[in-house]
Amino acid sequence: MKTSQLSEGMRYLLNSGWMLGEKCLMLAIGLATTVVLARYLGPEDFGYLNYALALLGLLNIVVHLGLSGLVVKELRSDPGNEDQILSTVFMIKVSCSVVAFIVMMSTYLIGNDQNFWVLLFTALALFFTPFEMLIDWFQARVQAKYAAVAGVVGQLGGNGLKMILAVAGAGLVYIALAHVVVVIATSALLVCYAIKLKRTYRFDFSWALATSLIKKSLLIFLGSLSAVIYLKVDQIMLQYMLGEYAVGVYSAASRLSEAWYLIPTILMASVFPKMIDLSKSDTEAYHRFMQMALDVLFLAAFTLALAVFLLSDSIVLLLYGERYRDAGAVLSIHIFAATFVFMRALFSKWIIIEEAFVFSLVTQGLGALSNVVLNYFLIRSHGVVGSAWATLISYGIAGYLSLLLSRRTRPLFVMMTRSILLHAFISVPPFIRESRRA
Known part of the structure; x- marks a missing residue:
């Protein structure tokens, strides 16, 4: 065995x-x-x-x-x-x-x-x-x-x-x-x-299978569409509010940040079959596996974000040159959105396994709506950097805070909070870590 x-x-x-x-x-x-x-x-x-x-x-x-x-x-x-x-x-x-x-x-x-x-x-x-x-x-x-x-x-x-x-x-x-x-x-x-x-x-x-799959995927599709909208709406709004230079600067920074987003997607896609099997055979092991995965995802994202934050100006000048100097401030903020993006990769697989497709639409819809509203006000007050703050906050709403809205998703909110507390704050008291193991 x-x-x-x-x-x-x-x-x-x-x-x-x-x-x-x-x-x-x-x-x-x-x-x-x-x-x-x-x-x-x-x-x-x-x-x-x-x-x-x-x-x-x-x-x-x-x-x-x-x-x-x-x-x-x-x-x-x-x-x-x-x-x-x-x-x-x-x-x-x-x-x-x-x-x-x-x-x-x-x-x-x-x-x-x-x-x-x-x-x-x-x-x-x-x-x-x-x-x-x-x-x-x-x-x-x-x-x-x-x-x-x-x-x-x-x-x-x-x-x-x-x-x-x-x-x-x-x-x-x-x-x-x-x-x-x-x-x-x-x-x-x-x-x-x-x-x-x-x-x-x-x-x-098969028309019957096609109809069944489309019905199941509709909410996931609308959620994914919302995700892409709030991923790209910042560039559209910057174009209309600040002009092409702002779009170019923001794009340069966001491409460096978003380049990492496919890593959690690939990792979760690889272990997705195992998650499916555990969900059918052993609920306790299934939950332990998800907590472990969230720990790994958040630790990877937070380590990456902290390193890029400290070196953002140097990275931009080294890679893009003087014309993109303003992208450094954007990158130092935008990179922290990775913490929520990485953990959401697991949440997306949980939605499919549990067939809780409505949560894809609700959470991504909230992210898209908050990003549009935040971009409107923060671009006006803080320029291109305001758009980076809008992205970070809206990602946090979509991938973390929105999980508080339903009884079914609150356990995942607790798991994510444990991962954040475990890895983001080095000074977490030992008894909290021990209670987490218990």
């Missing part, structure tokens, strides 16, 4: 290692690309590129339709129905990608300063988003290394091309085209690995 448990534990550890290794490499590559693009494009053009990518990110949520976590759960719970699940989810996402593409291109008719070719090339990436469903399939099979390799190869080639084009002065249009190359290469590799692992496949679309 012990040998079996050890083997299973090693399997999950290796699965997590593949995903974390890929993410660390992608983080380094992504940061390098951000620095090069920011330096060579300047605050104004860099801001416009971020606008196009922000719009793409918003519409990617429409394509995913909140199905990613549900796909893992469905495949894990009903492996014999794998072909039907994969077929149904893929067709749903293809339909959504067409709608998203039309919406993105229609923005060209609304704005006066839109670059048609930048929008077009960026929007083309939407048609390859449905293939990301295969990442969920690999996760359900605890074979994340295939998704990791595909991600590394695609990102290495695509981001390398972006940096070469930026240094060569090729301009925004070619950089947008390079972004599509990243998505195409990654999708192609995902398909190749899927064919290697699954020799036989039968297309089996």
